[in-house]
Amino acid sequence: MEILVCVKRVPDTAENEIEVNRDGSDIERDDLVYSVNEWDNYAVEEAIQIVDKVGGAVTVVSLGDEDSEEIVRREMAMGANNGILVSDDAFEGSDGKGVAAILKTVAEKGSYDLILTGAQADDGAGQIGGMLAAMLDLPYASVVNSIEVVSDSQLKVGREIEGGNQELNEIGLPCVLSIQTGINEPRYVGIRGIRKVASVDIPIWGAADLGLDASNVGQSAAGVKRVDYFVPEFGEGAEILEGSDEEIAEKLIDLLKAKGGIK
Numbered sequence: 001m002e003i004l005v006c007v008k009r010v011p012d013t014a015e016n017e018i019e020v021n022r023d024g025s026d027i028e029r030d031d032l033v034y035s036v037n038e039w040d041n042y043a044v045e046e047a048i049q050i051v052d053k054v055g056g057a058v059t060v061v062s063l064g065d066e067d068s069e070e071i072v073r074r075e076m077a078m079g080a081n082n083g084i085l086v087s088d089d090a091f092e093g094s095d096g097k098g099v100a101a102i103l104k105t106v107a108e109k110g111s112y113d114l115i116l117t118g119a120q121a122d123d124g125a126g127q128i129g130g131m132l133a134a135m136l137d138l139p140y141a142s143v144v145n146s147i148e149v150v151s152d153s154q155l156k157v158g159r160e161i162e163g164g165n166q167e168l169n170e171i172g173l174p175c176v177l178s179i180q181t182g183i184n185e186p187r188y189v190g191i192r193g194i195r196k197v198a199s200v201d202i203p204i205w206g207a208a209d210l211g212l213d214a215s216n217v218g219q220s221a222a223g224v225k226r227v228d229y230f231v232p233e234f235g236e237g238a239e240i241l242e243g244s245d246e247e248i249a250e251k252l253i254d255l256l257k258a259k260g261g262i263k
């Protein structure tokens with residue numbers, strides 16, 4: 001099975017304090033530690049496990065600047081067979097539809113049976129998987145937490161639904177799935193794996209390589225324009241407890257007692 005996995009380089013929330021920048025146009029990006037989007041790492045692990053079982057190859061693609069190459073290489077160290085970096089100044093400021101349109105051309109350049117995205121990335125939009133499927137006119141299942149290969153033309157996929165219940169669907173190949181965290185246990189990427197792919201050539205494709213009209217993507221084509229980033233005001237009634245950890249804990253216990261939460 002030929003599998004394409006879309007991977008995004010994102011700020012690592014475990015390693016960074018995320019703050020909005022001064023003019024509210026973005027987050028403060030200086031000195032941030034970046035890594036592969038968590039959901040995408042699960043998707044790559046799932047793709048590797050499928051290929052281990054039924055054969056084929058895993059290709060990872062990332063759209064971003066030249067720094068995104070490091071996550072393509074990392075996912076190859078994990079076991080993906082091929083990597084592609086998609087990068088062009090013309091892509092900057094693309095909205096979700098623009099990102100999906102660019103990834104669509106990548107998918108069309110190959111011959112993939114299965115295309116995986118994460119269920120969401122750092123901007124939390126959760127939009128790329130669905131848009132990509134619609135643009136490719138392929139069936140789509142979102143927030144997938146189990147995959148079973150039934151045949152060359154069919155998968156059985158599980159989805160977590162309300163109240164911790166589970167849904168099972170049959171879906172024809174080729175298709176697009178967005179992957180939920182917890183679907184597997186992503187393997188550890190060791191130094192040996194990283195060394196093995198350190199000098200592998202990763203192609204960089206721009207608008208011309210993908211046959212994309214640059215005016216259809218990027219900032220000028222974005223139908224959704226980001227206009228502000230801000231920290232919302234604390235609502236009425238929100239009380240911020242101050243002091244040392246012990247003092248805050250004591251004040252919290254008093255408050256809970258006063259409101260009848262504990263005796």
Ligand SMILES: Cc1cc2nc3c(=O)[nH]c(=O)nc-3n(C[C@H](O)[C@H](O)[C@H](O)COP(=O)(O)OP(=O)(O)OC[C@H]3O[C@@H](n4cnc5c(N)ncnc54)[C@H](O)[C@@H]3O)c2cc1C
Pocket residue numbers: 005006007008009037039040061062063064092093094095096097099116117118119120121122123124125126127128129222224225226
């Ligand atoms: C400089 C800058 C300017 C921007 N300007 C705008 C703007 O004006 N309007 C606007 O709407 N948005 C803007 N964005 C946000 C950008 O469009 C979003 O990153 C994009 O819409 C995807 O949303 P998301 O990250 O929430 O992905 P989701 O839809 O949550 O991601 C789901 C999955 O899609 C795949 N995916 C997403 N992005 C990539 C990628 N780059 N490469 C490979 N796979 C990917 C991954 O598999 C991911 O798990 C801007 C971003 C940047 C960095």
